[in-house]
Amino acid sequence: MNNLRRMIHYLGIYKFDAVLGILIVAIETSIELFIPVLMARIIDEGIAHADIPLILHQGALMLACAVTSLALGFFYARFASSASVGLGANLRQAEYEKIQRYAFGNLDHYQTSSLVTRMTTDITVIQNAMANGFRPCVRGPMMLIMSLVYAFSLNRDLAMVFVCILPVLAVALGVITWRVSPLYQRLQTSMDHVNRVVQENLTAVRAVKAYVREPQQCDVFGSVNSELAQGATKTFGTAQFNLPVFQAAIYTAATLVLWVGGQMICANTLTVGELTGFMSYVLQVMNSLMMISNVFLLLTRALTSVERVGEILDEEPLIASPATARALTAVPDGSVSFRDVTFKYRAEAEEDVLEGISFDIASGSTVGILGSTGAGKSSLVQLIARLYDATAGEVLVGGHDVREYDLAVLRDAVGVVLQKNVLFTGTVRDNLRWGNAKATDEELLEACRLACVDEFLDRIGGLDGDPGQGGAGVSGGQKQRLCIARALLKRPRILIFDDSTSAVDMATEAKIRANLASIPGVTCIIIAQRITSVMDADEIIVLDDGHLHARGTHAELLETDAIYQEIYASQVGHADKATPDDSLRGGEAHA
Numbered sequence: 001m002n003n004l005r006r007m008i009h010y011l012g013i014y015k016f017d018a019v020l021g022i023l024i025v026a027i028e029t030s031i032e033l034f035i036p037v038l039m040a041r042i043i044d045e046g047i048a049h050a051d052i053p054l055i056l057h058q059g060a061l062m063l064a065c066a067v068t069s070l071a072l073g074f075f076y077a078r079f080a081s082s083a084s085v086g087l088g089a090n091l092r093q094a095e096y097e098k099i100q101r102y103a104f105g106n107l108d109h110y111q112t113s114s115l116v117t118r119m120t121t122d123i124t125v126i127q128n129a130m131a132n133g134f135r136p137c138v139r140g141p142m143m144l145i146m147s148l149v150y151a152f153s154l155n156r157d158l159a160m161v162f163v164c165i166l167p168v169l170a171v172a173l174g175v176i177t178w179r180v181s182p183l184y185q186r187l188q189t190s191m192d193h194v195n196r197v198v199q200e201n202l203t204a205v206r207a208v209k210a211y212v213r214e215p216q217q218c219d220v221f222g223s224v225n226s227e228l229a230q231g232a233t234k235t236f237g238t239a240q241f242n243l244p245v246f247q248a249a250i251y252t253a254a255t256l257v258l259w260v261g262g263q264m265i266c267a268n269t270l271t272v273g274e275l276t277g278f279m280s281y282v283l284q285v286m287n288s289l290m291m292i293s294n295v296f297l298l299l300t301r302a303l304t305s306v307e308r309v310g311e312i313l314d315e316e317p318l319i320a321s322p323a324t325a326r327a328l329t330a331v332p333d334g335s336v337s338f339r340d341v342t343f344k345y346r347a348e349a350e351e352d353v354l355e356g357i358s359f360d361i362a363s364g365s366t367v368g369i370l371g372s373t374g375a376g377k378s379s380l381v382q383l384i385a386r387l388y389d390a391t392a393g394e395v396l397v398g399g400h401d402v403r404e405y406d407l408a409v410l411r412d413a414v415g416v417v418l419q420k421n422v423l424f425t426g427t428v429r430d431n432l433r434w435g436n437a438k439a440t441d442e443e444l445l446e447a448c449r450l451a452c453v454d455e456f457l458d459r460i461g462g463l464d465g466d467p468g469q470g471g472a473g474v475s476g477g478q479k480q481r482l483c484i485a486r487a488l489l490k491r492p493r494i495l496i497f498d499d500s501t502s503a504v505d506m507a508t509e510a511k512i513r514a515n516l517a518s519i520p521g522v523t524c525i526i527i528a529q530r531i532t533s534v535m536d537a538d539e540i541i542v543l544d545d546g547h548l549h550a551r552g553t554h555a556e557l558l559e560t561d562a563i564y565q566e567i568y569a570s571q572v573g574h575a576d577k578a579t580p581d582d583s584l585r586g587g588e589a590h591a
């Protein structure tokens with residue numbers, strides 16, 4: 001019932017078309033059911049008494065019924081397709097908008113391929129169910145009830161044949177639906193698997209080629225493809241079982257009616273015309289049952305898709321702005337504080353990713369974050385822009401808990417250049433304007449200068465150049481620099497670089513850092529693998545296995561911290577001789 005209510009809601013402005021479609025089918029069905037009555041009169045009165053005017057009159061009425069049905073059928077097709085296509089479009093839009101509001105934590109629940117299937121195949125299944133099921137859904141029950149009423153009014157004894165056959169058919173239909181319903185679920189999951197393999201293959205096509213994995217990839221696809229094919233064969237094979245069942249029922253009913261009816265004609269309790277009319281109702285009852293059973297199967301499949309789409313629509317975004325009246329609408333400064341912060345990605349996870357983290361970063365300062373792979377560096381900075389919420393403790397920006405800010409205001413104030421840099425379809429200008437939709441060309445070029453994009457901008461066609469789908473037409477380092485320029489255009493109070501210069505050569509990285517240092521009042525948080533990227537920061541935080549291991553300036557850590565000394569020694573040289581300038585020079589020499 002909930003699902004039905006949901007579908008009616010998402011019909012939106014197309015409700016009118018749906019109602020008109022139902023009305024038209026109802027009228028069309030009533031007309032069709034009237035035809036056997038006319039036929040019985042032609043046989044019993046017209047032919048029996050050679051009454052030509054009556055035959056012509058009834059024939060003309062039958063013709064009028066047929067023409068009206070044709071016209072109604074035309075209008076029905078128009079309204080039904082507009083309602084079903086409209087429903088599909090509204091559902092797709094609602095799903096897409098909901099996914100845009102999802103937090104990272106919500107997205108972690110779904111595989112991307114599953115989200116794609118739920119927005120495409122599932123919607124198509126719902127749309128098709130409506131387009132093809134609409135007519136039989138109205139006609140089937142109407143024809144069944146009215147045919148039974150007519151049949152009983154024509155001859156009650158003969159109509160008892162239906163009383164014997166209908167319960168058997170109902171049970172058969174119930175069993176088929178019960179068996180096929182879980183198969184549809186599995187079918188859609190197999191579709192998710194196919195989409196996942198295709199998506200993974202296409203996004204990682206360079207790695208596939210570099211590792212010469214094409215044959216293995218074909219095998220992987222072959223296995224999910226045959227899983228889908230086998231699933232579909234089993235599902236549709238089971239669903240199609242209703243055809244022979246219904247055909248057997250139609251022939252049994254027809255034979256029974258002819259046998260009993262024949263005896264009644266011999267006993268003069270039934271006329272030939274009545275039997276002919278009655279036979280039409282037998283066919284109509286069976287047709288209507290067939291329609292109902294097909295609709296049942298269609299709806300069973302659609303219901304699976306409705307539930308899958310419903311899961312997306314019902315999921316509440318894990319992170320949302322506080323109620324508008326209470327939300328802070330300005331970030332006063334770029335200070336950041338962590339107060340005993342603990343974090344894990346899933347409530348049920350056994351171990352925390354971050355544990356008991358506390359520190360303060362003054363507004364306008366530059367802080368480096370170092371730590372081994374998996375130490376929790378990315379997780380930590382994602383809490384600042386509220387990409388995830390802390391499991392316990394508080395994260396403060398500008399002196400306020402991040403949860404008190406309007407989400408858009410907070411994220412506008414925190415520019416994050418993520419580890420996985422992404423560019424979008426469009427020109428360099430289009431991509432940079434993600435940072436500031438109103439930026440002038442001068443502002444774009446200034447951001448390009450700060451991020452050292454100007455060094456290669458002309459080579460990729462200037463601001464009008466196309467970096468290719470997902471940035472495929474630029475190098476890894478160029479992509480990183482474009483993403484930095486994009487973040488700078490936001491003019492944020494806090495700039496976070498999550499290992500976002502890893503593919504940039506060290507000389508250029510040093511130049512970018514120097515350019516960033518010239519922007520006044522912006523807090524810079526730099527996660528880096530290379531010690532040279534952070535050693536001239538005001539403070540360096542060393543994370544180890546989710547704990548804050550040490551913090552201090554380069555000189556202090558080099559003096560006191562074993563982990564820092566180890567990283568330094570492994571990357572630059574002997575810890576006891578180093579100064580920031582030495583190491584930077586050393587780094588550049590390596591580059």
Ligand SMILES: Nc1ncnc2c1ncn2[C@@H]1O[C@H](COP(=O)(O)OP(=O)(O)OP(=O)(O)O)[C@@H](O)[C@H]1O
Binds near residue numbers: 374
């Ligand atoms: N979306 C996620 N869901 C569950 N666990 C995650 C998720 N992202 C990261 N983790 C886990 O959290 C831990 C910390 O990961 P994080 O990415 O913060 O480390 P990191 O220090 O940034 O590592 P690296 O230097 O390799 O980028 C790791 O054990 C990682 O497996």
